Amino acid sequence: MGLLQRGRERLGDIFWFRLAGSRIHALTGPKANAAFFQAPDDQLSAKEAYRFTVPIFGPGIAYDATPDVMEEQISFLFPALKDERLRSYARVMEEEAENYFGRWPQGGEADLLTAMNELTVFISSRCLVGDEFRRRLSTEFARLYHDLEGGINLLAFFNPDLPLPSFKRRDRARRRMVEIISGIVAERRESRTQGEDFLQTLMAARGGDGKALTDEAITGLLLTSIFAGQHTSSVLACWTGALLLQNPAFLPAVLAEQDAAFAGAPEMTLEALRAMGVLERAIREAERMHPPLIMLMRRILKDVTYGEYVLPAGDIAMVSPAVSQRIPDIFPDPDRYNPDRFSSNEGFPKYSMIAFGGGRHACIGGTFAYLQVKVIWSVLFRRFNLELIDRDVRPNYRTFVVGPRPPCRVRYRRKST
Secondary structure, three states: OHHHHHHHHHHOOEEEEEEOOEEEEEEOOHHHHHHHHHOOOOOEEHHHHOHHHHHHHOOOOHHHOOHHHHHHHHHOOHHHHOHHHHHHHHHHHHHHHHHHHHOOOOEEEEEHHHHHHHHHHHHHHHHHHOHHHHHHHHHHHHHHHHHHHOOOOHHHHHOOOOOOHHHHHHHHHHHHHHHHHHHHHHHHHHHOOOOOOHHHHHHHOEOOOOOEOOHHHHHHHHHHHHHHHHHHHHHHHHHHHHHHHHOHHHHHHHHHHHHHHOOOOOOOOHHHHHOOHHHHHHHHHHHHHOOOOOOEEEEEOOOEEEOOEEEOOOOEEEEOHHHHOOOOOOOOOOOOOOHHHHOOOOOOOOOOOOOOOOHHHOOOOHHHHHHHHHHHHHHHHHHEEEEEOOOOOOEOOOOOOOOEOOOOEEEEEEOOO
């Protein structure tokens, strides 16, 4: 990140460097980000840049599909993100969060990294794959997910088929995931059970040829959804709370909003969660300062012209949310935590906030992620008094999705009811 920041400061919107034998063209700032996200797929290819995901998602799924097929596959998930489903997910998220934090004693210490990762795994397994999966297989799912996640690293980016132990565990875990999900699909079809989850949405989906999705395709798209959302939601939740607790001057407004939203302890409705503008600004500022993905890449298939420069075919183009979201001309005093910067109705230039991508490839799960983070911290703020123990919170760049360096501990005391 220091290299990318220095490149921006010295050379402006565009510069290049070499990494593992490839030339990487870094594009920063709204104008350059727009050129990156608006380029057609036959010019800048996400598919060619993210081949390392194919062993996890499966053949013919997501980045192993043609752009039009991938677009169709993503469209299969749209019904799972309608308001009716989001209301159901909000209830599930609240129940899972209450159960998880209900096991904490009256007072003590907890690592936010561990807590947020475990809780979002439980939420993901239930909202995406269903109640029966959550009840019976959460422990195994956590292990399998860990093995799948272990297959994502720099070596996988260059050659995901190397005979490495981590890649062998990745492949075994995926085969087991197909077995598990295929079994649930078969049970639902036999019993004619209808779930309110992503799995049910995919079971009901039909391709352009009118055919139902195969169990392999359903598993692949579920894994794509889980990988797109679980870990990013986990670290976004962690950063949101850590930064708020690190900057307690912003806490009273958040807590006052919580008191107003839940006076008389009403149900945590989708409408109430959406109305939490103060908490949403805190999440937005955490996303700006510490985006879960610090780099997004594309393989250049055809020469790209940007201003007076030409990015040649065969190289790699890259944008960095972590750099673009700290440009002082756009975000004054960018290294200072200030959620109130998002209270203005004026907004910021398009493509200045790119943590969830942009253009045709913008993440469709941003609403789900924000909903999850709001539920988790609403439960925590309602049930506990919290204090950050490890106050020097810094990014851990050793991981693919960048959360705080461990440990990230809080001291908690349960509120009297």
